[in-house]
Amino acid sequence: MTSKDNLRVRLAAASRTVRGRFGDSLFKSIAFLAATGIVVLMGLLVYKLYQTADLSIKEFGLGFLTSEEWDPVKDIYGAKPFIYGTIVSSLLALAMAVPLSLGIAIYLSQFAPRWLRSPLAFVVELLAAIPSVVYGLWGIFVLAPFLGQTIEPFFSDNLGFIPIFQGPVYGVGLFSAAVILAIMILPTISAISRESMLNVSLEQKEAAQALGATPWETVRMAVLPLARPGILGAIILGLGRALGETMAVTMVIGNRPEISASIFAPAYTIASVIANEFAEVTAGLHMSALVELALILLVITLLLNLLARLLVRKTGSRAGKGKRT
Numbered sequence: 047m048t049s050k051d052n053l054r055v056r057l058a059a060a061s062r063t064v065r066g067r068f069g070d071s072l073f074k075s076i077a078f079l080a081a082t083g084i085v086v087l088m089g090l091l092v093y094k095l096y097q098t099a100d101l102s103i104k105e106f107g108l109g110f111l112t113s114e115e116w117d118p119v120k121d122i123y124g125a126k127p128f129i130y131g132t133i134v135s136s137l138l139a140l141a142m143a144v145p146l147s148l149g150i151a152i153y154l155s156q157f158a159p160r161w162l163r164s165p166l167a168f169v170v171e172l173l174a175a176i177p178s179v180v181y182g183l184w185g186i187f188v189l190a191p192f193l194g195q196t197i198e199p200f201f202s203d204n205l206g207f208i209p210i211f212q213g214p215v216y217g218v219g220l221f222s223a224a225v226i227l228a229i230m231i232l233p234t235i236s237a238i239s240r241e242s243m244l245n246v247s248l249e250q251k252e253a254a255q256a257l258g259a260t261p262w263e264t265v266r267m268a269v270l271p272l273a274r275p276g277i278l279g280a281i282i283l284g285l286g287r288a289l290g291e292t293m294a295v296t297m298v299i300g301n302r303p304e305i306s307a308s309i310f311a312p313a314y315t316i317a318s319v320i321a322n323e324f325a326e327v328t329a330g331l332h333m334s335a336l337v338e339l340a341l342i343l344l345v346i347t348l349l350l351n352l353l354a355r356l357l358v359r360k361t362g363s364r365a366g367k368g369k370r371t
Contacts, residue, residue, distance in 0.1 A: 057232050060245065067268040072307040080210065092341070095340055095341040095344065097129050097336075098333070098334060098337040099334050099341050100282060100334070101166055101330075101331055102123065102337070102338040103338060104216060105331060106247065109124070110335070110338060111342070114304070115255055116128075116256070116260075116319075118323070121330075121331050122180045123331070123332070124215065124337075125316075125338070126305065126314070127314055128303065128315060128316045128339060129316065129346070131220065131299065131315045131318075132155035132289060132315040133294050133346070134220060134313070135220055135223045135288070135299065135315060136289050136304055137229060137307065138221070138224035138228075139225075139226075139231060139284075140228075140281065141288045142225065143227075143228040143229035143231050143235060144235060145234040146232055147232050147280070147284075147344045148160065148235075148236075148238070148239060148277070150170060150232075150371050151235075151237075151243055151277075152234045152269075154166060154167050154236075155243040155244050156243065156261070157246055159189055159248065162288075167237070167240065170232075170233050171237050173229065173230075173232065173233040174230075174233040174234055174237075176247050177289060178293045179297075181226055181229065181230060181293075182226070182293050182295075182296070182297030183297070184292060185222060185225075185297060185298040185338060186218075186297055186298060188301075189222060189225060189226065189277060189298070190218045191217055192214055194216060195217070198217070198221065198310050202215050202359075209307040209308065210293070210307060210308060210309050210344075211308065211309070211347040212307070212308050213308035213310055213311055214310070215310050216311070217360040218298050218306075218311040219298075219300050219311050220299060220300075220309045220311060221309045221310055222298040223294075224309070225297035227287075227291055227294070227295065228289075230291065230294065231283075231285075231287050231355050232265050232286065233285070234280065234283050234284050234287065235280040235281060235284045236280075237355040238276060238277075238279060238280035239273070239277045239280045242273040242276025242277055243270075243276075245273070245276070246272045246273055251268050253268070254267055254268040278354065281354070285350060285354065286351060289317075289346065290317055290347065291317065292321050294320070295318055296317075296322065299315060299318060300312020300314075301314055302314060303322060314340045316342065316343040317343065319339065320336050320339060323336060323340070
């Protein structure tokens with residue numbers, strides 16, 4: 047190879063290096079813009095909601111959070127019944143969905159025959175693809191009559207001495223909304239929990255079995271502790287959907303802005319009242335109050351997710367220490 051050819055090779059290599067560095071820098075810049083764009087978008091969303099809700103914030107102040115009266119005719123608005131309905135219905139849904147979801151995930155990942163795992167997992171995950179309005183229609187025509195005629199009277203007759211089971215039975219109400227939400231978030235929690243359990247190394251389970259652990263003890267002592275961060279993450283996603291669900295809840299919750307100790311009483315959620323009243327509202331205090339409700343829902347969702355993610359991080363660090371030891 048002549049000196050001229052050697053020079054050409056070196057120049058070509060240098061050119062490729064320069065192009066590679068430029069491509070890397072361009073990719074990093076695009077990725078940085080994409081990441082910061084989400085933060086900017088969230089900031090703009092919060093700013094716009096706050097700007098639109100400014101009239102209601104100035105008019106009612108913190109009293110908007112504690113007032114139970116909602117009267118568009120008199121221009122008097124309070125968010126307490128909607129906050130109560132949103133949080134209680136979501137927590138009730140989690141209380142029902144989490145045990146069922148974990149049972150499904152444990153069975154599919156640890157005990158189900160191989161020929162049954164994929165079809166059954168597909169059927170469970172298919173529930174997440176059903177539109178919420180279909181859940182709502184099913185809740186009106188099937189679930190609410192069933193609960194009102196069988197389940198709710200049973201609890202009322204046998205556990206009526208407990209305040210949450212007292213009062214008249216309507217069929218539609220907070221309990222029906224919680225059941226609908228539990229069914230809707232069940233596939234999300236079970237699918238992610240199942241994947242977390244499948245990711246637990248085989249050596250961990252074999253070590254437990256070698257020490258004489260039964261199948262359930264293996265799941266309890268080896269699988270669940272290591273899969274806990276993923277399970278908590280699944281619960282976070284389920285909670286997020288439950289807090290923001292609109293159509294299905296609107297159709298079965300009863301839509302009454304009152305706070306009752308009974309879970310059988312009609313209630314209202316933030317998403318439901320916005321969906322019901324936003325289409326007919328005109329600019330003014332009513333519009334501002336609805337937007338402030340949206341802002342409150344966003345803050346509730348962010349705070350609960352932040353607390354849950356801190357819990358996931360703390361649990362994950364503990365699981366990591368346990369795995370290393």
